[in-house]
Amino acid sequence: xxxxxxxxxxxxxxxxxxxxxxxxxxxxxxxxxxxxxxxxxxxxxxxxxxxxxxxxxxxxxxxxxxxxxxxxxxxxxxxxxxxxxxxxxxxxxxxxxxxxxxxxxxxxxxxxxxxxxxxxxxxxxxxxxxxxxxxxxxxxxxxxxxxxxxxxxxxxxxxxxxxxxxxxxxxxxxxxxxxxxxxxxxxxxxxxxxxxxxxxxxxxxxxxxxxxxxxxxxxxxxxxxxxxxxxxxxxxxxxxxxxxxxxxxxxxxxxxxxxxxxxxxxxxxxxxxxxxxxxxxxxxxxxxxxxxxxxxxxxxxxxxxxxxxxxxxxxxxxxxxxxxxxxxxxxxxxxxxxxxxxxxxxxxxxxxxxxxxxxxxxxxxxxxxxxxxxxxxxxxxxxxxxxxxxxxxxxxxxxxxxxxxxxxxxxxxxxxxxxxxxxxxxxxxxxxxxxxxxxxxxxxxxxxxxxxxxxxxxxxxxxxxxx
Ligand code: TRP
Numbered sequence: 374x375x376x377x378x379x380x381x382x383x384x385x386x387x388x389x390x391x392x393x394x395x396x397x398x399x400x401x402x403x404x405x406x407x408x409x410x411x412x413x414x415x416x417x418x419x420x421x422x423x424x425x426x427x428x429x430x431x432x433x434x435x436x437x438x439x440x441x442x443x444x445x446x447x448x449x450x451x452x453x454x455x456x457x458x459x460x461x462x463x464x465x466x467x468x469x470x471x472x473x474x475x476x477x478x479x480x481x482x483x484x485x486x487x488x489x490x491x492x493x494x495x496x497x498x499x500x501x502x503x504x505x506x507x508x509x510x511x512x513x514x515x516x517x518x519x520x521x522x523x524x525x526x527x528x529x530x531x532x533x534x535x536x537x538x539x540x541x542x543x544x545x546x547x548x549x550x551x552x553x554x555x556x557x558x559x560x561x562x563x564x565x566x567x568x569x570x571x572x573x574x575x576x577x578x579x580x581x582x583x584x585x586x587x588x589x590x591x592x593x594x595x596x597x598x599x600x601x602x603x604x605x606x607x608x609x610x611x612x613x614x615x616x617x618x619x620x621x622x623x624x625x626x627x628x629x630x631x632x633x634x635x636x637x638x639x640x641x642x643x644x645x646x647x648x649x650x651x652x653x654x655x656x657x658x659x660x661x662x663x664x665x666x667x668x669x670x671x672x673x674x675x676x677x678x679x680x681x682x683x684x685x686x687x688x689x690x691x692x693x694x695x696x697x698x699x700x701x702x703x704x705x706x707x708x709x710x711x712x713x714x715x716x717x718x719x720x721x722x723x724x725x726x727x728x729x730x731x732x733x734x735x736x737x738x739x740x741x742x743x744x745x746x747x748x749x750x751x752x753x754x755x756x757x758x759x760x761x762x763x764x765x766x767x768x769x770x771x772x773x774x775x776x777x778x779x780x781x782x783x784x785x786x787x788x789x790x791x792x793x794x795x796x797x798x799x800x801x802x803x804x805x806x807x808x809x810x811x812x813x814x815x816x817x818x819x820x821x822x823x824x825x826x827x828x829x830x831x832x833x834x835x836x837x838x839x840x
Contacts, residue, residue: 380601393600421468445592452508469626485526511650542573578594583754632645668681670712
């Protein structure tokens with residue numbers, strides 16, 4: 374069972390990712406696609422991509438097509454700030470997003486859903502706001518480019534076009550639909566029921582006029598996220614054409630396996646299931662030795678004879694994510710599965726790999742000042758062109774040219790859609806009562822009917838999957 378708030382495998386079994394992909398209706402990422410990413414970016418694929426951590430997508434091919442044609446896109450990801458200290462699993466999407474940002478040289482927006490966590494957890498709104506800023510430090514420590522990155526907390530950033538988009542999205546989605554998509558019940562609070570548009574809206578670039586200008590189609594959007602967030606964006610993609618926007622594309626990851634074994638995602642509230650980014654070398658050593666689920670055999674004799682089980686061994690799985698060196702990794706796999714390497718030895722390899730990662734994160738976080746956070750969260754207009762490609766230096770022109778631009782709007786961003794395009798959007802949404810021609814009306818009706826049928830089908834599927 375997978376929703377954005379709960380992930381559970383069948384007792385003792387792992388998550389059936391093939392089933393998830395089937396039920397959700399996304400696609401898997403194959404070798405060819407990875408090669409294509411390497412070709413268009415000229416950068417070797419990140420281990421998370423090469424080794425199947427990010428394994429599913431929606432319309433990533435369309436983003437790549439557009440990118441090759443020279444069209445621009447931006448990245449959108451986020452975090453629900455529900456705890457003070459992050460575990461290693463939390464860093465995965467951010468490290469990967471940082472890689473995407475560098476490889477494609479594109480801007481990024483990061484949503485901190487302090488409102489979501491307030492609605493779902495036993496926390497005050499003020500505490501969620503504080504956690505958002507604390508978590509921003511960890512996110513910044515992953516090394517994002519401040520010129521191309523905007524971090525925002527929902528509660529802080531709400532009185533902007535973000536809210537307009539939320540309203541437009543909300544009007545397109547019924548209570549029955551969110552029940553189908555998210556499993557809301559009569560017991561859900563109405564804040565929860567109304568929350569999905571908040572996470573949907575940043576998929577449209579006009580939520581961020583200071584970055585992307587006021588056009589809804591100035592950019593396409595690519596969202597790196599864990600696959601449990603898919604329901605939000607299934608809903609978003611469904612609504613997108615109706616409010617005149619592009620459907621966001623997705624690149625989706627598996628869950629990071631818990632230290633004690635792969636039956637759910639690593640929980641921040643179970644200290645023995647996670648390595649925190651704040652853990653000391655001593656804590657890392659003791660946790661891995663004590664709790665990391667071993668695929669090794671019970672006795673040394675058996676182990677030498679039968680070898681370790683790479684399918685269940687957590688040290689092996691984690692090494693796959695954190696050990697960069699392909700050759701060394703292959704060697705460890707060979708040694709361990711043949712029984713030449715013992716469980717204690719593969720654990721030692723993991724410990725050796727994790728310590729510098731946590732240490733590096735702690736050092737980087739140390740350096741993040743209040744001013745740095747403010748800079749990332751600033752809504753000062755940016756120079757649109759400087760957000761892409763090798764144009765980083767143009768950002769220096771910001772101060773001089775800012776007076777020439779509309780207040781609050783990015784400098785040199787594409788204008789909102791011209792009259793032709795506007796007509797189309799109106800026709801699709803029927804917004805502001807614009808007159809539609811008969812054929813437009815017919816077309817719209819047909820589209821809506823098809824969309825409705827598709828939606829009903831997907832919902833039935835998702836509901837079946839949830840049960
Ligand atoms: N709901 C996500 C969480 O609880 C946070 C989030 C907001 C997010 N927007 C996102 C995650 C976009 C991925 C992509 O962590």
